[in-house]
Amino acid sequence: MFEYCTDPSSLDSLQWWSCYLTTNKQIMFYQSFGTVLALLLATAPVILLFGFGGALARRSRFLPLRLFGLGYTSMVRGIPDIIFFMFALIALDQGIEYVRHIVLCPDWTEPVRQGNDFVVCAAAKMPPNNAPQWVHEVYGFFLALVGYSVVYGAFAANTLFGAFQAVPHAQLETAAAFGMSKRKAFWRILLPQMWVYALPGLSNLWMILVKATPLLFLLGVKDIVYWANELGGAKTARFTYPHGDWRLGYFLVLLAFYLILTWVSERGFERLNRYVSRGHASRGGST
Amino acid sequence: MSACAQVFSDYALRSIGMGERLLPKADISLCDQFVLIGSGLIWNIYFAVLAVFFGFFLATAVALARSSNRRLLQWPARAFIFVIRGSPLFIQFFIAYETFVLIPKLGFDINLGFTEITVETRWLTKAWLGALIVLFLNTSAYTAQIFHGALMSVPRGDIEAADAIGMTGFRKFRRIVFPAMLRLAWPSYTNEAIFLFHATTLVFFSSFPAWRQKGDALYYASYFADKTFDPFIPYPIIAGYFVIFTLLVTLLFSRVGKRLNRHIPKERRQ
Numbered sequence: 001m002f003e004y005c006t007d008p009s010s011l012d013s014l015q016w017w018s019c020y021l022t023t024n025k026q027i028m029f030y031q032s033f034g035t036v037l038a039l040l041l042a043t044a045p046v047i048l049l050f051g052f053g054g055a056l057a058r059r060s061r062f063l064p065l066r067l068f069g070l071g072y073t074s075m076v077r078g079i080p081d082i083i084f085f086m087f088a089l090i091a092l093d094q095g096i097e098y099v100r101h102i103v104l105c106p107d108w109t110e111p112v113r114q115g116n117d118f119v120v121c122a123a124a125k126m127p128p129n130n131a132p133q134w135v136h137e138v139y140g141f142f143l144a145l146v147g148y149s150v151v152y153g154a155f156a157a158n159t160l161f162g163a164f165q166a167v168p169h170a171q172l173e174t175a176a177a178f179g180m181s182k183r184k185a186f187w188r189i190l191l192p193q194m195w196v197y198a199l200p201g202l203s204n205l206w207m208i209l210v211k212a213t214p215l216l217f218l219l220g221v222k223d224i225v226y227w228a229n230e231l232g233g234a235k236t237a238r239f240t241y242p243h244g245d246w247r248l249g250y251f252l253v254l255l256a257f258y259l260i261l262t263w264v265s266e267r268g269f270e271r272l273n274r275y276v277s278r279g280h281a282s283r284g285g286s287t
Numbered sequence: 288m289s290a291c292a293q294v295f296s297d298y299a300l301r302s303i304g305m306g307e308r309l310l311p312k313a314d315i316s317l318c319d320q321f322v323l324i325g326s327g328l329i330w331n332i333y334f335a336v337l338a339v340f341f342g343f344f345l346a347t348a349v350a351l352a353r354s355s356n357r358r359l360l361q362w363p364a365r366a367f368i369f370v371i372r373g374s375p376l377f378i379q380f381f382i383a384y385e386t387f388v389l390i391p392k393l394g395f396d397i398n399l400g401f402t403e404i405t406v407e408t409r410w411l412t413k414a415w416l417g418a419l420i421v422l423f424l425n426t427s428a429y430t431a432q433i434f435h436g437a438l439m440s441v442p443r444g445d446i447e448a449a450d451a452i453g454m455t456g457f458r459k460f461r462r463i464v465f466p467a468m469l470r471l472a473w474p475s476y477t478n479e480a481i482f483l484f485h486a487t488t489l490v491f492f493s494s495f496p497a498w499r500q501k502g503d504a505l506y507y508a509s510y511f512a513d514k515t516f517d518p519f520i521p522y523p524i525i526a527g528y529f530v531i532f533t534l535l536v537t538l539l540f541s542r543v544g545k546r547l548n549r550h551i552p553k554e555r556r557q
Contacts, residue, residue, distance in 0.1 A: 078530035080485035
């Protein structure tokens with residue numbers, strides 16, 4: 001980065017640090033914080049969407065849809081989320097390849113599952129074998145994104161379902177008395193009032209989501225945990241910047257990052273809560 | 288069927304190092320998967336039960352400190368809760384493991400004058416103790432926050448009534464405040480216990496190595512998924528196990544909850 005960095009072994013400590021902290025790998029470490037934030041911002045709306053889908057399915061008058069909604073919303077209570085991740089990731093990966101296999105190689109006769117192997121034709125491989133590295137990384141990130149959305153969408157569905165139920169029934173009866181159709185009552189009465197009941201649960205879910213981001217590492221994405229592990233590990237004298245085992249230090253940085261992130265989020269949700277409570281005859285809104 | 292009985296006697300206690308040493312490699316049967324994943328569940332239950340049990344006491348202490356008027360008590364409790372609740376369990380596992388690994392390198396001898404003892408820190412790097420400590424601290428902080436909230440909402444009338452009949456100090460706490468706190472905290476506490484039970488699956492997946500392939504349910508499930516390249520069997524099995532045990536936990540907690548609520552009129556129970 002700096003001109004004097006060509007021979008780090010000759011530098012005094014301040015310059016050494018300024019060089020060490022601006023190496024290419026360090027920069028990638030800093031960028032991986034962006035990956036985490038990108039995942040959070042990209043999944044949040046999708047999770048809400050999945051949540052709405054699940055909650056509305058559970059409220060549906062059509063029995064199979066209602067059963068599906070019930071199953072989807074209650075599965076997260078019984079099953080650890082990490083199991084879902086591990087499952088969803090492989091299942092999704094294989095599912096995509098299987099569909100591509102059927103579409104792209106219709107004259108392939110051998111079975112896809114052969115003993116302990118999962119074999120699809122070369123054209124169906126996803127991402128393609130000759131794809132550049134970044135395609136693999138983006139694809140991995142995309143799979144992780146879908147996995148997060150499915151799992152935490154179920155949490156959101158639970159919360160939103162509860163919030164729909166919590167809106168006082170008299171409100172809907174009043175709407176009906178005014179001659180509003182079901183659809184109109186949903187959009188004008190139920191949905192706007194639901195938020196105040198949903199917000200505590202949703203803010204809780206956001207916290208859970210923030211604290212679940214290190215799992216990206218387990219899903220094979222090069223996130224902050226990956227780089228902390230990589231950069232913190234002991235480097236022998238053969239490296240340009242030899243140092244001992246610094247992983248503890250790197251992880252303390254991650255700890256600080258998460259503490260700040262959760263603290264800021266908490267403050268943000270407090271403000272949002274004040275906003276959605278306005279006009280409500282509750283403790284938060286009566287002021 | 289007898290083949291499955293054989294598998295059961297070979298692998299039912301594999302996760303704690305008894306029975307067959309080598310894990311099944313080829314021709315993995317459904318029975319293998321059921322037995323070995325079930326065997327791994329021993330670890331999940333071990334971690335969950337001990338962490339929740341010990342965590343209950345620390346959580347009560349921290350909640351009392353947090354609710355105290357003395358700054359010297361309140362601030363450490365606040366800090367403890369903030370750090371643990373504000374950071375991912377995954378990172379906590381990593382930090383704890385790195386710390387435990389570093390301790391012996393620093394040299395930790397305690398000189399007692401007449402004799403010198405070396406503190407045994409090797410165990411801390413093993414999952415059965417190291418991960419248990421992390422889970423214990425984690426659940427303590429979350430539970431302390433729940434208990435603190437409950438302490439704040441103990442009905443004023445209860446406390447005034449206790450004062451009126453001359454109860455003070457520890458007796459008032461034990462007979463009035465503590466039961467009311469538990470009753471109010473119970474639904475959230477049930478959730479926390481379930482979350483912790485689920486969090487035990489992270490132990491061997493994050494940083495603590497599974498020694499001699501003695502791992503928990505998820506360790507074996509992902510082992511099978513790797514070997515057979517078929518996630519559609521091991522993961523539903525482990526999911527089924529967890530659903531059953533979560534139901535058991537819910538049942539157990541709701542029985543205790545009923546007992547805590549037995550003096551409350553039916554329509555006011557929560």
